[in-house]
Amino acid sequence: MIRTLIALLLAALPLSAAHIPYSLSPASGPKSGGTTVILRGTFSNASQDVLFGGVRSPSVTRLDEHTVSAVAPAHFGDAVEVEIFERAVRLPAELTYTYRGDAPFEQFERLLLPIFLPPIQGAFGSEFRTYLRLSGVEMELFGLLPGSTPYPIGPFPTSAPAPNGGTPGRFIYAPKDGVKTLAATLRVADTSRSAENFGTELPIVRASDFVEDVLVLHGVPTDPRFRNTLRIYARDEGLLSIHIESESVSRQVQLRKNDLNDPFEPAYAVFTDFPVGRGELRVTLEGPSARGPSPPIYYLPFWGFVSVTNNETQHITTITRQP
Amino acid sequence: MRFLFAVLFAFAAVAQQPDYTITPSRGPVAGGTEVRITSREDLGGWPYALIFGETPVPAVLADSHTLLATTPAHLPGTVPVTIFQYDFGIATDLTFTFEGEAEEAFDRLLLPVFVPPIRGAFGSEFRTDLRISLDRSATARVPIYGVMDPKIYGANVPWELDEDPRSLRIEEGFGTPGRFIYVPKGRAKELSMNLRAYDVSRASSNYGTQIPIVPSSAFATDGYSSKIGIIGVPTSPPFRSKLRIYGTPESGAALDVDIEMHGVTEMRRVDLIPTGDLYTPGYAELDLPDGGIVNVWIRVHTPPISALLPAPDIWAFVSVTNNETQHITTITPRP
Numbered sequence: 001m002i003r004t005l006i007a008l009l010l011a012a013l014p015l016s017a018a019h020i021p022y023s024l025s026p027a028s029g030p031k032s033g034g035t036t037v038i039l040r041g042t043f044s045n046a047s048q049d050v051l052f053g054g055v056r057s058p059s060v061t062r063l064d065e066h067t068v069s070a071v072a073p074a075h076f077g078d079a080v081e082v083e084i085f086e087r088a089v090r091l092p093a094e095l096t097y098t099y100r101g102d103a104p105f106e107q108f109e110r111l112l113l114p115i116f117l118p119p120i121q122g123a124f125g126s127e128f129r130t131y132l133r134l135s136g137v138e139m140e141l142f143g144l145l146p147g148s149t150p151y152p153i154g155p156f157p158t159s160a161p162a163p164n165g166g167t168p169g170r171f172i173y174a175p176k177d178g179v180k181t182l183a184a185t186l187r188v189a190d191t192s193r194s195a196e197n198f199g200t201e202l203p204i205v206r207a208s209d210f211v212e213d214v215l216v217l218h219g220v221p222t223d224p225r226f227r228n229t230l231r232i233y234a235r236d237e238g239l240l241s242i243h244i245e246s247e248s249v250s251r252q253v254q255l256r257k258n259d260l261n262d263p264f265e266p267a268y269a270v271f272t273d274f275p276v277g278r279g280e281l282r283v284t285l286e287g288p289s290a291r292g293p294s295p296p297i298y299y300l301p302f303w304g305f306v307s308v309t310n311n312e313t314q315h316i317t318t319i320t321r322q323p
Numbered sequence: 324m325r326f327l328f329a330v331l332f333a334f335a336a337v338a339q340q341p342d343y344t345i346t347p348s349r350g351p352v353a354g355g356t357e358v359r360i361t362s363r364e365d366l367g368g369w370p371y372a373l374i375f376g377e378t379p380v381p382a383v384l385a386d387s388h389t390l391l392a393t394t395p396a397h398l399p400g401t402v403p404v405t406i407f408q409y410d411f412g413i414a415t416d417l418t419f420t421f422e423g424e425a426e427e428a429f430d431r432l433l434l435p436v437f438v439p440p441i442r443g444a445f446g447s448e449f450r451t452d453l454r455i456s457l458d459r460s461a462t463a464r465v466p467i468y469g470v471m472d473p474k475i476y477g478a479n480v481p482w483e484l485d486e487d488p489r490s491l492r493i494e495e496g497f498g499t500p501g502r503f504i505y506v507p508k509g510r511a512k513e514l515s516m517n518l519r520a521y522d523v524s525r526a527s528s529n530y531g532t533q534i535p536i537v538p539s540s541a542f543a544t545d546g547y548s549s550k551i552g553i554i555g556v557p558t559s560p561p562f563r564s565k566l567r568i569y570g571t572p573e574s575g576a577a578l579d580v581d582i583e584m585h586g587v588t589e590m591r592r593v594d595l596i597p598t599g600d601l602y603t604p605g606y607a608e609l610d611l612p613d614g615g616i617v618n619v620w621i622r623v624h625t626p627p628i629s630a631l632l633p634a635p636d637i638w639a640f641v642s643v644t645n646n647e648t649q650h651i652t653t654i655t656p657r658p
Contacts (some may be wrong), residue, residue, distance in 0.1 A: 111658055133555040135618070157554040157618050183552030184657045197650040198557055198643045200532070204658040216515035218454040221530060282456065282490075290459070308530045315529035315650060322516040322536040323432050 020066055022093035024082060029097070031104040033074035039084065041093060043068055046086040052097055053080025054150045055140045074107035075099050076173070076263065077148035103263045108142070108173035112205040112233055112266060114305060115188055116170040118162050126190045126314045131199075132160040136174075136181040143172035143264040157183070167258070169233050169266045190314045200316040203305070210234070210301035213290040217319050220306050222278040227311060230271040232285065232304035237267045240302060241286040246278045250286070255302070343415040345404060352421045353428035354396040360406065360417070362388050369409040375419055376402030377480045378466055396428045396507050397421040398468050398479050398601060425601055426539070429468070429505040433537040433569055433604060435640060436520055437496030447522045447649040451534070454517045456490035461513040469504035469602045472497045478602075484514070501569050501604045511538065522649050532651040535640070542571070542636035547623050551639050551656050554618040558584070558611045561646045566619060570595040570605030570635030578637070580609060581620040592624065595635055605635055 022041035029035030039050065043065055050057040050070035057070040068084070082095035113132065120128045134141070135157040140150035144160045151160065163170065174182055189199025220228055232240060234255050241250040255267035275281070287300045306319040342363050350356030360373065360382075366389075371382040373392040382392035390406065404417040425431065434453065441449045457465060466481035470493060473480075482491055496502070506514065521531025543549035558564045568578060575597040582589045589612070595605035611617060619641065623634045640655040 131555065135552055135554055157552075159555075179658075182658065183554050185553070185555045185654055186657065187555070187652070187654075195561065196648050197645050198562060198652040201653050201655065203535075206658055211512075213460050214458050216456055216458060218456065218515060218517040219452065219519065225527060226530060310529050313528045317519070317530035318533050319517060319519075320533065322518065323511060323538045 022084070022091070022095055024095050024097065027097060028100050029072050030101045031075055031077075031099040032101070032107055033072050033104065035072040037070050037072055037082075037097065039068045039070060039082075039093070039095070040066055041068075041084070041091065042066060043084075043091075044086055049085040051083040051085070053077045053082075053099075053148070054152070056138075072097065072099075074104040074175070075148065075150075076103055076142045080148075105173075105263075107176060109176050109179040110207040110235075111172050111174060111179075112207075112303065113170045113172060113186055114202055114205065114231060114233065115168050116163060116186070117166075117168055118164060119191075122190070122314060124312070124314060126192050128188055128314075129191055130162060130202075131185070131187045131189065133157050133185045134160055135183050137178050139175050139178035141172050141174050143170055153182075167265060167268050168231065168270075169268055171235075171264050171266055173263075188316060193314060196313070197315060200318060202318060203320055205233075205303050207301075210303045211321075212287050212299045212301050214287070215285040215302070215304055215321050217283045217285075217304070217306050217321060219280045220274065220283050220319060221280050221308060222274060222276050224276050225311055226308050228272065228274045229307045229309070230274075230283065230304060231307070232269045232271070232302055233266040234300055234302040235266065236300065238288060238298075238300035238302075240269070240288075240300070241290075242271055243284040243286065244275065245282040245284075246275060255300075343406070343417050345415075345417045345419065348418065349420045349422055350394050351427070352397060352399050352423040352425060354394045356394040358392055358394060358419070359385070360390040360392070360404070360415075362390070362406075364388075366390065367408075372407040374405040374407055374412065375421075378483075379407060382406075394419065394421075395466075398425050398429065398505060399423060400479055402479065425505060428508055430508050430511050431539045431571075432504050432506065432511065432516075433542075433638060434496070434498060434502045434504060434518055434534075435537065435567065435569065435638075436500050436534050436642075437498035437502045437518070438500045439495050439497065440523075443522070443649060445647065445649060446524050448524050449520055449522055449649075450494060451496045452517075452519045452521065452531075453493045453496065454490065455484065455492075456515050457484040458513050458515055461510075465506060465510050465513055467491070467504055467506055467514075469502060473602070499603055499606065500567075501606060503572070503602050503604055505601070520651060525649060528648075529650060532653060534653065535655055537569075537638050539636065542638045544636045546634040547576075547625075549623045549634060549637055551621040551637060552618065553621075553639060553641050553654055553656050556611060556617050556619060556641045556654050557615075557643055558613050558617050559615060560613060562643050563646060564611040564617075564641055564643045566609040566611055566621075566639060566641050568593065568595065568607045568609075568621060568637060568639040570597075570637050572598040572600055572603055572605060574632045574635045575605055576632075576634050576637075577624040578607065579622045579624045581622070582611060582617050583620070584612075584614050584617040595637070597632070597635070611641070 055073045059071040084091040138154045144151040186202045243250045253269040255269045257267040308317040378395045382390045401420040406413040464485035468481045471480045518534045580591045593607040643652045
């Protein structure tokens with residue numbers, strides 16, 4: 001009887017171990033990451049990978065057969081799924097981790113894609129598309145997929161999917177320790193004229209390229225065969241002045257965004273009211289700190305560029321401030 | 324007789340004594356060296372300045388034979404020193420030597436294509452157009468080295484942007500094809516620049532292509548671990564795609580260029596030769612093979628001359644030109 005009982009108990013031990021439900025603690029932490037999360041369940045001797053909302057934990061340690069610790073990575077999401085993999089096999093853990101607090105701007109480099117749109121039908125049968133190709137060390141970028149879904153990239157170049165809609169520009173975020181390895185090409189092309197030209201490369205703009213006071217754009221043509229579009233971007237809404245060389249009066253433009261809490265949507269303004277037949281002009285953008293009281297009431301880092309499009313060929317030239 | 328010798332000796336001493344002396348006559352490229360110029364003649368009481376090469380600085384009269392001034396930042400090299408008195412310059416035979424590396428006091432910017440007018444296929448004529456202006460935020464004049472044609476103005480002559488003129492435009496470049504220009508450290512942000520290449524024969528159908536002006540920070544600076552990726556390059560007719568690679572002038576290296584197409588990688592090797600000229604980048608170009616969309620990876624392999632040379636900082640881009648329309652698209656390693 002006792003032997004039978006012992007045998008039953010011994011037989012039940014591995015079963016009970018296999019059935020320890022998966023859990024994690026703590027179940028929440030800041031979006032900046034860095035929280036050490038204890039995962040409980042049953043783990044083999046194989047190494048574990050833990051993903052928080054699709055982002056790989058930077059540090060995973062198996063403490064014993066029932067315990068693994070994982071450091072939560074920085075993330076833009078709120079409540080995210082936690083996935084545990086052993087030898088690329090996903091364990092049946094149904095866990096949720098909740099990110100709290102402010103967006104983790106400190107952990108990421110912000111990059112502006114000035115134009116990143118779904119296909120747009122233009123004049124003369126044109127159809128403009130934007131193409132974004134990316135590669136780098138294995139890392140996840142935020143802002144390319146809807147919501148806070150990360151977009152993984154690696155050494156093999158991939159083409160990012162075009163967005164479904166939204167404003168022309170988009171902020172994306174790359175981990176600071178990976179951005180140096182990032183190779184990326186953003187291009188806008190008229191598919192109806194792909195035999196004539198390969199389109200135009202658009203700059204991918206680092207946050208450090210945004211200015212607070214004055215931004216000058218040189219050589220903007222006023223030839224009626226071309227149409228000019230000035231596009232201005234900032235992280236936050238605000239008012240800017242536009243001064244066109246041949247005019248004595250500055251214009252005001254308001255940068256707006258649809259969702260003030262969306263870290264991926266730039267505040268944006270567009271200006272097309274350029275004079276015609278005045279030669280090549282210099283256009284100066286001034287932020288609120290350029291002419292206001294000293295010290296300024298507030299700063300509005302911004303960036304802008306002019307696209308010059310030939311009305312017939314639809315060929316686009318960009319004019320940005322360099323370097 | 325003794326009197327005659329005395330007079331002759333005195334005359335010889337006067338004849339050998341230089342009109343001006345400068346102390347010290349060497350200092351760092353960052354400037355800030357306090358120099359003393361002494362004059363055999365009475366200097367009078369006019370307002371003074373000293374001009375180091377082409378760069379003026381104010382000078383103060385310490386006494387009737389002594390001027391004091393502080394050297395400006397200047398690219399390395401020996402330059403003449405001119406005394407500027409009221410409204411005219413006095414040649415002195417004095418020189419001052421600026422010592423050190425340019426990067427200690429200057430930011431280096433690459434103009435990747437800055438060439439004289441070039442006639443191309445199908446009646447095309449390519450030109451480059453460089454514009455620079457001084458922002459209103461600028462607190463003082465900004466000397467820009469490398470934008471004056473050395474064949475006309477000599478080497479190391481800066482163009483100075485100030486209240487007047489505040490802007491500069493150069494429609495005929497003199498790069499080979501690229502050129503480095505130099506701005507005092509931290510002051511490039513006070514300038515707005517734009518570089519454009521365009522085909523004058525097609526000016527009505529397109530406005531050309533903006534060419535990036537590349538700061539040192541955009542160069543790969545990891546020595547023999549440096550790597551640059553340029554992805555999504557078309558290499559099919561009717562386009563011709565040319566890879567252009569630039570290196571800092573002090574050193575050279577052999578570079579491995581991996582050209583990956585349809586999952587197959589072909590390796591080419593090119594040499595970047597040190598130029599020894601501050602303004603002339605090391606340069607190599609490579610026509611990419613036809614066949615589809617390619618990804619290009621450039622890695623420093625070995626120095627071509629001596630393993631003792633440091634690896635150059637490198638940067639590269641691809642120009643994609645339509646053979647018929649001559650329209651150019653750039654593909655750069657962003658961001």
